[in-house]
Amino acid sequence: MRLDPFQLERYFGQYEFSVPFPLAASDCDGLPLSEVLELADAPTRELWDTLGLGYTETQGHPLLRQTIAGTYEGCEPDQVLVAAPEELIFIATNCLVRNGDHVVCTFPGYQSLYSVAEALHAEVSHWEPDEAQGWYFDPDRLAALIRPSTRLIVLNFPHNPTGALPSAADYERILAIAEHYGIAVFSDEMYRLLELNEADRLPSAVERYDKAVTLSGVSKTLGLAGLRIGWLVVRDPVLMRRLIALKDYTTICSSAPSEILAIAGLGARAEIVDRHRRRMTRNLGLLTGFMAKYEPLFSWTPPRGGTVCFPRFKPDSIGTTEFCRLVREEADVMLAPSAVFDYGERHLRIGVGRENFPEGLVRLSTFLTSRRTQ
Numbered sequence: 260m261r262l263d264p265f266q267l268e269r270y271f272g273q274y275e276f277s278v279p280f281p282l283a284a285s286d287c288d289g290l291p292l293s294e295v296l297e298l299a300d301a302p303t304r305e306l307w308d309t310l311g312l313g314y315t316e317t318q319g320h321p322l323l324r325q326t327i328a329g330t331y332e333g334c335e336p337d338q339v340l341v342a343a344p345e346e347l348i349f350i351a352t353n354c355l356v357r358n359g360d361h362v363v364c365t366f367p368g369y370q371s372l373y374s375v376a377e378a379l380h381a382e383v384s385h386w387e388p389d390e391a392q393g394w395y396f397d398p399d400r401l402a403a404l405i406r407p408s409t410r411l412i413v414l415n416f417p418h419n420p421t422g423a424l425p426s427a428a429d430y431e432r433i434l435a436i437a438e439h440y441g442i443a444v445f446s447d448e449m450y451r452l453l454e455l456n457e458a459d460r461l462p463s464a465v466e467r468y469d470k471a472v473t474l475s476g477v478s479k480t481l482g483l484a485g486l487r488i489g490w491l492v493v494r495d496p497v498l499m500r501r502l503i504a505l506k507d508y509t510t511i512c513s514s515a516p517s518e519i520l521a522i523a524g525l526g527a528r529a530e531i532v533d534r535h536r537r538r539m540t541r542n543l544g545l546l547t548g549f550m551a552k553y554e555p556l557f558s559w560t561p562p563r564g565g566t567v568c569f570p571r572f573k574p575d576s577i578g579t580t581e582f583c584r585l586v587r588e589e590a591d592v593m594l595a596p597s598a599v600f601d602y603g604e605r606h607l608r609i610g611v612g613r614e615n616f617p618e619g620l621v622r623l624s625t626f627l628t629s630r631r632t633q
Contacts, residue, residue, distance in 0.1 A: 422562020
């Protein structure tokens with residue numbers, strides 16, 4: 260297997276920790292360790308205080324899997340596999356896709372959702388949304404992409420980088436298409452629970468379709484990205500055994516401290532998510548005003564879910580790679596150009612999950628105003 264460089268991650272590797280205002284970030288602010296421990300209930304705090312730093316169970320700590328299972332309708336702990344989210348994308352794709360298979364994937368998107376399949380010599384078709392209709396993912400377009408060789412549909416809702424979220428009716432149609440053809444679904448739900456309107460929240464794919472595999476974790480919704488804890492929910496016991504066997508060749512098991520801290524975070528999930536959603540709402544209000552002020556430069560669709568949006572940069576005299584470089588070097592603000600999503604030079608990703616977003620937006624506005632008056 261020969262994988263192409265992960266463009267988004269290489270970009271973040273260069274600038275995420277050196278640019279003071281990462282307006283491209285897709286996560287919420289990381290919680291301090293002390294706060295996570297304060298949120299832990301007494302049994303979880305005892306687990307932490309008595310924790311031995313030996314190997315952990317390959318499938319994940321039993322209490323962690325039980326806690327995760329309890330957040331899904333009709334899910335059992337044995338149907339949960341714990342690992343780092345990126346690792347789970349890698350091992351799941353390797354178990355679901357073979358040489359010569361056809362895969363349909365939402366696009367633009369997180370590169371590993373389609374590049375791992377391509378490295379396995381599968382043919383990948385991109386299911387692209389209609390920007391003019393608010394980044395609308397049309398189920399009819401999905402149906403038109405299906406072939407006799409299609410073995411997997413990869414979904415990502417709420418969608419990174421556009422913030423798109425299907426209606427409940429369209430979502431059911433999407434899963435019905437997969438079920439009609441007997442195609443497996445890999446559903447990246449890392450941003451689920453961060454809908455701007457709770458009424459828009461979709462059920463997990465694994466709750467609606469027995470051939471769906473759901474990916475989630477604590478990175479986006481709980482602000483615990485440093486734990487490197489995610490999970491797959493899988494109904495098929497044969498597939499689960501294959502996933503566990505492949506994990507023996509990657510990490511084998513997760514970090515013991517991270518698993519206990521994840522239990523604590525999940526125990527306080529409602530409180531943490533509410534805090535993040537309030538910050539997102541505040542930041543989106545500021546961004547709405549910004550977009551109105553600079554309407555000659557940008558057009559956008561506000562996200563319906565998740566922490567990111569994907570505005571179009573209107574001037575054709577410069578691409579967004581160069582624009583982001585200027586903003587980074589002159590304003591200390593990091594934006595992500597659409598080129599790192601293999602999506603040309605006309606868009607950029609903005610994230611609204613960080614506490615210092617308002618100051619970063621002021622710096623971006625100052626940069627734009629000074630450029631216009633020069």
